[in-house]
Amino acid sequence: MQVKVLGSAAGGGFPQWNCACPNCRNFRAGTFAGTARTQAQLAWNAAPGEWTLLNASPDLRVQIDTTPELWPTGNNGPRDSPIRDLILTGAEVDQSLGLLLLREFHRFRVHATPSVRKILTEDNSIFGVLARFAGQVEWHDLPLDRPFTAGGAKLEVVLPPNTGFPGFVSAQRAKELNPAEAAIGLLISPESSKSTLAFLSGCGSISDALLERLRTCDVLLFDGTFWSDAEPSRIPGITRTARQMGHLPISGAGGSLDRFSTLAHPRKIFIHINNTNPILDDTSPERRTASDAGWEVAWDGMEITL
Amino acid sequence: MQVKVLGSAAGGGFPQWNCACPNCRNFRAGTFAGTARTQAQLAWNAAPGEWTLLNASPDLRVQIDTTPELWPTGNNGPRDSPIRDLILTGAEVDQSLGLLLLREFHRFRVHATPSVRKILTEDNSIFGVLARFAGQVEWHDLPLDRPFTAGGAKLEVVLPPNTGFPGFVSAQRAKELNPAEAAIGLLISPESSKSTLAFLSGCGSISDALLERLRTCDVLLFDGTFWSDAEPSRIPGITRTARQMGHLPISGAGGSLDRFSTLAHPRKIFIHINNTNPILDDTSPERRTASDAGWEVAWDGMEITL
Numbered sequence: 368m369q370v371k372v373l374g375s376a377a378g379g380g381f382p383q384w385n386c387a388c389p390n391c392r393n394f395r396a397g398t399f400a401g402t403a404r405t406q407a408q409l410a411w412n413a414a415p416g417e418w419t420l421l422n423a424s425p426d427l428r429v430q431i432d433t434t435p436e437l438w439p440t441g442n443n444g445p446r447d448s449p450i451r452d453l454i455l456t457g458a459e460v461d462q463s464l465g466l467l468l469l470r471e472f473h474r475f476r477v478h479a480t481p482s483v484r485k486i487l488t489e490d491n492s493i494f495g496v497l498a499r500f501a502g503q504v505e506w507h508d509l510p511l512d513r514p515f516t517a518g519g520a521k522l523e524v525v526l527p528p529n530t531g532f533p534g535f536v537s538a539q540r541a542k543e544l545n546p547a548e549a550a551i552g553l554l555i556s557p558e559s560s561k562s563t564l565a566f567l568s569g570c571g572s573i574s575d576a577l578l579e580r581l582r583t584c585d586v587l588l589f590d591g592t593f594w595s596d597a598e599p600s601r602i603p604g605i606t607r608t609a610r611q612m613g614h615l616p617i618s619g620a621g622g623s624l625d626r627f628s629t630l631a632h633p634r635k636i637f638i639h640i641n642n643t644n645p646i647l648d649d650t651s652p653e654r655r656t657a658s659d660a661g662w663e664v665a666w667d668g669m670e671i672t673l
Numbered sequence: 674m675q676v677k678v679l680g681s682a683a684g685g686g687f688p689q690w691n692c693a694c695p696n697c698r699n700f701r702a703g704t705f706a707g708t709a710r711t712q713a714q715l716a717w718n719a720a721p722g723e724w725t726l727l728n729a730s731p732d733l734r735v736q737i738d739t740t741p742e743l744w745p746t747g748n749n750g751p752r753d754s755p756i757r758d759l760i761l762t763g764a765e766v767d768q769s770l771g772l773l774l775l776r777e778f779h780r781f782r783v784h785a786t787p788s789v790r791k792i793l794t795e796d797n798s799i800f801g802v803l804a805r806f807a808g809q810v811e812w813h814d815l816p817l818d819r820p821f822t823a824g825g826a827k828l829e830v831v832l833p834p835n836t837g838f839p840g841f842v843s844a845q846r847a848k849e850l851n852p853a854e855a856a857i858g859l860l861i862s863p864e865s866s867k868s869t870l871a872f873l874s875g876c877g878s879i880s881d882a883l884l885e886r887l888r889t890c891d892v893l894l895f896d897g898t899f900w901s902d903a904e905p906s907r908i909p910g911i912t913r914t915a916r917q918m919g920h921l922p923i924s925g926a927g928g929s930l931d932r933f934s935t936l937a938h939p940r941k942i943f944i945h946i947n948n949t950n951p952i953l954d955d956t957s958p959e960r961r962t963a964s965d966a967g968w969e970v971a972w973d974g975m976e977i978t979l
Contacts (some may be wrong), residue, residue: 378777383936384737385754385779387745395744403738425774429735431690432709438701441693446909448691460773468731471684472910474692492796495841496766500910535801599906603752604778604806 368520368557368673369412369588370564373430374405375665377592377641378461380426385616387644388602391466397584400650405430406461407568407639410437411586411673413519413556419452421553421566423465433668449475452518454509455567457550458486470496471562478507478517480548486536497518511547516558525580527570530613552614554584555673562673564588568639571613573626584633586671589623590614591637591664594644594653596622617646617657624660638665674826674863674979676870676892677718679736681971682710683898683947684767686732694949695910701708706956710973711736712767712947713874715894716743717861717979719825725758727859727872729771731852739974758824760815761785762874763856764792765839777804782811784823786854790814792842817853822864831858832884833876856919860890861979868979870894874945877919879932890939892977895929896920897943897970900950900959902928908949923952923963930966944971 374380381404382391383427393399397542413419418437424430439447453475455463466487469475477484484506488494498503507517513535514523530550532541552567564586581587593599593609600608609616616622617637627635637657640646645653651663657664680686687710688697692951699705711732719725722745728734737743737756745753759781772793775781780830783790790812794800803810814825820829836856838847858873870892886895898920905918915922922928923943939958945965946952951959952970962968 370948380734382738383777384734384743384774385745385752385756385777387747387749387753391745392747395741426734427729428690428732430688432688435701437690439691439693439697441698443693445694445907446691446908447693450691452854460776460799464770464773464799467770468690470766471689471691486798492792492841492843492846493770493799495768495843496839499840515958533802534805537798539718601751601779603750648787671869 370436370673371410371436372638372665372667372669372671373410373425373434374408374424374510375638375640375667375669376404376406376461376637377625378406379642380404380406381640381642381647383631383642385406386642390647391642398574398650402666404640404647410434412436412519413451416440416449417451417519417635418456419518419575420450421454422456422462423453423469424461425464426467427467431448446472450475452476452478454518454553454558455483456553456566457533458521463487467493467496472499472503474503476505476507478509479591480509480511480551482544482548484508485531485544490540509551511551519558519647521556521558523554525565525567525577527552528572528574530569530571557673564661564671564673569613570615571610572615573623578626578630582630582632585673587630587635588636588665589635590618590639591646592639592641594646598643620651624657628660630655634663635661636665640664641657676715676716676979677740677742678944678971678973678975678977679716679740680714680730680732681944681973681975682712683945684765684886685709686712687948687953689948692948696953697948697958703769705954707953708972710946710953715872716740717826718742718940719757722746723825724755725760725824725826726756727760728762728768729759729775730767730769731770733771733774737927739766742927752778756781758782758784759916760824760859762859762872763839764789769793772798773799773802778805778809779811782813784813784815786815786817786857788850788854791850792838793812796846815857817857825864827862829860831860831871831883833858833873833883834878834880836875836877842929863979864979867922870979871939875919876921877916878921879929884932884936888936888938892978893936893939893941894944895941896945897923897950898945898947899953899954900924904949914954924959929965930968934966940969941967942971946970
């Protein structure tokens, strides 16, 4: 199974349109030692000529444009796409908005928890563009409590702690939903092998049980949003720490470098990198620290074979 | 006043992700005599260092990325943008989705009809990302019946006939709204001069009164979605003609070339070009016909001085 990282940044991407942090400023000035990154998005080949998307980033149009494997072949009439399935791990804008970019009369399946489906389709009339004809988008409920098969892969939900519904979901609405369904991590294996990729792009802490669960996976794509716990609180408008936002920082006691230091088997890759994170700079001491600890930093176009 | 065309294509852009029409196929093969186009988006400089967006296309992130005038200067702290105002002409996905890309704690004003505001903010919880703090986005009602000032320009609404609410608005909801507020055209003038740009990106027919209204404008940006009335009905999933979709075709009796043939004064430019439209090909006979009739075809990056 070929997994492609179509986007590797956190919400807003890198550079971010209204950000003048040193990373974004230097990038625009042409003096930054690192690449631009679109918002986190994965895809894998489910079968020859069939692809599954993991989440639906707001940058999906340009991500498809730059990925020939996702283009229509032209062999199936004037409208076609190899995209058959899409799996949502949450209802945040940077996970779900791209669904609305797939509105052009294409049939596909969306796999999501019932709560995520309800937030999008019951509370947002605009998602009606995916129901212009019967059978346009088929919604399938993801089970939390057992392995399942979807999009040409064996999947199993892992629940990161300290997640919550997106901020735009009212407290009253949240009470009608199942908090365990707000955001999920996934273990992803090809149907034909036991190789496992763990995807946890938003994870505020790592329990001992979760750590044990991840010990045997082959590839770990983990929340690399912030370098330090205080990093987001330096952004105007944000008063919370990284942990309070549901993102375990990379550095510091109990951070991901620390917590995963005994994880010897998996290939470890940070994804969902915020524009303020110093690891975006290939020459920064922070990037060197992460590399020395055995971590890679995902980039747009990265390929992983499972 | 400097007006920039940030995007010139219809919904879906060009090439369109799931389209294998001759235009899209040839573009991907590298054999197309024309440029890629993002979804229709205008911006104008309201004052030195202050910009106004006309609509909010789904491609707004990349459109800002490629337009240095819209970058933060870095002189106003770590988060900033020269974007102060945004004017919506409708609530279609390709007109409004980009609002959600401006969610990163930036204050700005949105000018829209009450019906468009209600569709977006009352019927779609996800637009709550623009109300994360008091005063984040200020909504201002556009008056239909008199000139007004917004975003550094003098504005006046012109109502194209045959418009309607987006397909995702239920018939029941539409009854509670004012049909005249569904979609508007605009006459746009700098505050300091009488030069006028008319913007009508969706217009199903041209009344004699509308024709007279446009006779004295200096620049006309008009609906160039489809070349022929039958063009959309050849797209799988679409059964309506161009006119039935609210887009006057360019060619044929009563088409825009025909109806505007007596309009001598304005500079005439097609915008909102669908990926299937042969005028995207710089070498096509249809493009030649449009050129010979005095029409230009908008392109991403085009600048217009008023």
